[in-house]
Amino acid sequence: MSADRRLQGLVRPYVVTGGRAHASRNTFDAVTVVIATREQVAGLSPEKKRLMELCRGGALSVAEIAAHLSLPISVTKVLLSDLVDSGHIATHAAVSHAARPDMKLLKDVLDGLRARL
Amino acid sequence: MDRQTLAMAFWVLLAIVLIAVFLLVRQHRTTRALRSRAEAAEAAARTVAEEERHLVEVRLPALAESLDHRPVEVPGPRSPEAAETHDRVLALFAHSVRQATERGEQSARATLKSMMRAVQSLSNEQQVAISAMQERHDDPDVLAGLMRVDHMNSQLNRRAQATAVLCGSWPGQQRSASALTDVVRGATSRIRDYLRVNLPAESDVAVVSRAVEPVVLAVAELLDNAARHSPPNTSVEVNFQQAHNGMVVMIDDGGVGMTVEELNRAARLLAGTGSNDINRLGDPPQVGFAVIGVLARRYGFRVSVDTRSPYGGVRAVVFLPTELLTRVSKPTMPDNAVALPPEQRRQPRPDADDAAPGRTPGGLPRRRRTQPADQGSAVVPAPATQRVPTGLAAWKRGTDSGRATTPPPPVAEGNTQA
Numbered sequence: 152m153s154a155d156r157r158l159q160g161l162v163r164p165y166v167v168t169g170g171r172a173h174a175s176r177n178t179f180d181a182v183t184v185v186i187a188t189r190e191q192v193a194g195l196s197p198e199k200k201r202l203m204e205l206c207r208g209g210a211l212s213v214a215e216i217a218a219h220l221s222l223p224i225s226v227t228k229v230l231l232s233d234l235v236d237s238g239h240i241a242t243h244a245a246v247s248h249a250a251r252p253d254m255k256l257l258k259d260v261l262d263g264l265r266a267r268l
Numbered sequence: 269m270d271r272q273t274l275a276m277a278f279w280v281l282l283a284i285v286l287i288a289v290f291l292l293v294r295q296h297r298t299t300r301a302l303r304s305r306a307e308a309a310e311a312a313a314r315t316v317a318e319e320e321r322h323l324v325e326v327r328l329p330a331l332a333e334s335l336d337h338r339p340v341e342v343p344g345p346r347s348p349e350a351a352e353t354h355d356r357v358l359a360l361f362a363h364s365v366r367q368a369t370e371r372g373e374q375s376a377r378a379t380l381k382s383m384m385r386a387v388q389s390l391s392n393e394q395q396v397a398i399s400a401m402q403e404r405h406d407d408p409d410v411l412a413g414l415m416r417v418d419h420m421n422s423q424l425n426r427r428a429q430a431t432a433v434l435c436g437s438w439p440g441q442q443r444s445a446s447a448l449t450d451v452v453r454g455a456t457s458r459i460r461d462y463l464r465v466n467l468p469a470e471s472d473v474a475v476v477s478r479a480v481e482p483v484v485l486a487v488a489e490l491l492d493n494a495a496r497h498s499p500p501n502t503s504v505e506v507n508f509q510q511a512h513n514g515m516v517v518m519i520d521d522g523g524v525g526m527t528v529e530e531l532n533r534a535a536r537l538l539a540g541t542g543s544n545d546i547n548r549l550g551d552p553p554q555v556g557f558a559v560i561g562v563l564a565r566r567y568g569f570r571v572s573v574d575t576r577s578p579y580g581g582v583r584a585v586v587f588l589p590t591e592l593l594t595r596v597s598k599p600t601m602p603d604n605a606v607a608l609p610p611e612q613r614r615q616p617r618p619d620a621d622d623a624a625p626g627r628t629p630g631g632l633p634r635r636r637r638t639q640p641a642d643q644g645s646a647v648v649p650a651p652a653t654q655r656v657p658t659g660l661a662a663w664k665r666g667t668d669s670g671r672a673t674t675p676p677p678p679v680a681e682g683n684t685q686a
Contacts, residue, residue: 160441160443161451162450162454163415163454163457164402164411165415165416165418165419166453168415170463172411172412197449200470223411226411
């Protein structure tokens with residue numbers, strides 16, 4: 152059992168979210184980017200404080216935050232929704248579709264590589 | 269016939285009379301002696317009979333009752349000289365009953381312990397499975413169901429653990445040193461009414477690795493008692509207080525409090541000195557205080573419940589001595605550094621509080637993401653990916669495209685775990 156698991160097993164996710172499984176907003180996915188908008192963290196739960204400290208350094212994706220907190224993504228989303236509601240963080244849509252690499256190009260590269268190897 | 273003959277006859281007669289008188293007197297004396305001996309013997313026999321009746325009707329039943337752990341005093345013999353053998357009988361009786369009870373208790377303990385071990389390991393396995401599912405499923409409805417199952421599993425595990433501890437087992441579950449706040453939150457994870465527990469602000473004190481699980485278990489039992497014995501609309505307040513040579517966790521409930529008898533029983537059990545006879549826990553069994561007593565004695569913390577809470581109910585006080593405490597500060601992680609093999613220690617940890625922004629405790633540069641990323645540079649996969657195999661693809665995508673970051677230096681971090 153890794154150190155993570157050992158730490159994770161202590162405080163269960165239902166305690167972290169106060170028994171809630173449904174996020175108050177539905178705007179998050181794994182690549183949504185989150186930025187801290189407030190310095191003040193008093194009164195937040197330990198996980199939320201940690202989350203705020205993570206986000207203070209710059210933008211971070213939901214998946215990364217979840218990994219850093221050793222929490223499931225769905226649980227992280229509940230926490231993030233709360234923090235958006237309380238004005239602690241702001242979200243950005245991940246990346247515009249235009250900026251994404253062209254799937255066709257990637258496929259061509261893959262085919263080309265396959266043809267060579 | 270003359271005077272001479274007459275005189276002779278007189279003397280003979282006198283002699284006969286004297287002899288007769290002497291014999292009579294002797295006879296009388298003998299009779300008296302015999303009578304008194306007979307009387308004494310009769311009295312002795314009566315005493316013995318009475319003593320025997322006393323033994324059978326009073327002393328043995330009292331002894332049987334006292335061996336049954338009832339507060340009965342065994343009366344002494346009525347006449348000590350007649351009861352010498354009785355004491356030996358009683359001692360033998362008590363000894364054999366005690367031995368039989370002990371044997372029975374030992375085998376009951378052993379059976380219960382191995383059963384609870386099986387339950388515990390299954391429940392631990394189940395928790396791992398639940399955690400894996402929680403990470404895999406993103407649907408809030410599924411998560412809600414998993415949380416319920418997780419909650420019930422945690423309570424089940426606590427019961428099994430408590431019973432096993434009472435039967436002489438170790439609490440199991442090796443853990444790393446954890447912040448006191450997390451220890452108490454871990455304890456709230458294991459009780460039914462966890463939402464009613466109000467936690468204090470974070471404290472920078474941590475509990476050493478070996479004491480984490482016992483303290484979690486003890487606090488969970490106290491929280492469960494507090495929540496169970498207070499109205500459902502009241503909250504259970506937890507507070508930390510720094511003490512002279514340790515830390516105090518106070519748990520207050522707004523219940524009805526405890527009676528004097530309950531307090532006495534609790535004090536006896538919490539001291540951990542009384543015999544924790546698993547046959548005497550009552551029906552339904554009240555294991556809480558007995559378990560705490562066993563743990564407190566074994567690990568060296570103290571628990572008392574004899575204070576009145578300002579909310580009206582009971583204030584449970586857990587005193588953790590300095591030996592069981594450590595600091596959350598990162599440079600000192602005594603238990604962790606010893607407990608983990610080097611390859612695990614090198615794994616990056618969630619940066620809980622960046623106390624030393626530039627350097628890790630090991631003196632290595634710490635990864636920061638404050639500067640915008642150089643778009644042309646190759647993105648080195650962060651070591652953290654090892655820890656989230658399931659979210660790997662999403663994570664990578666997020667790393668590549670989403671954030672404005674600097675690629676991490678390809679140097680492994682030290683363990684920054686609190």
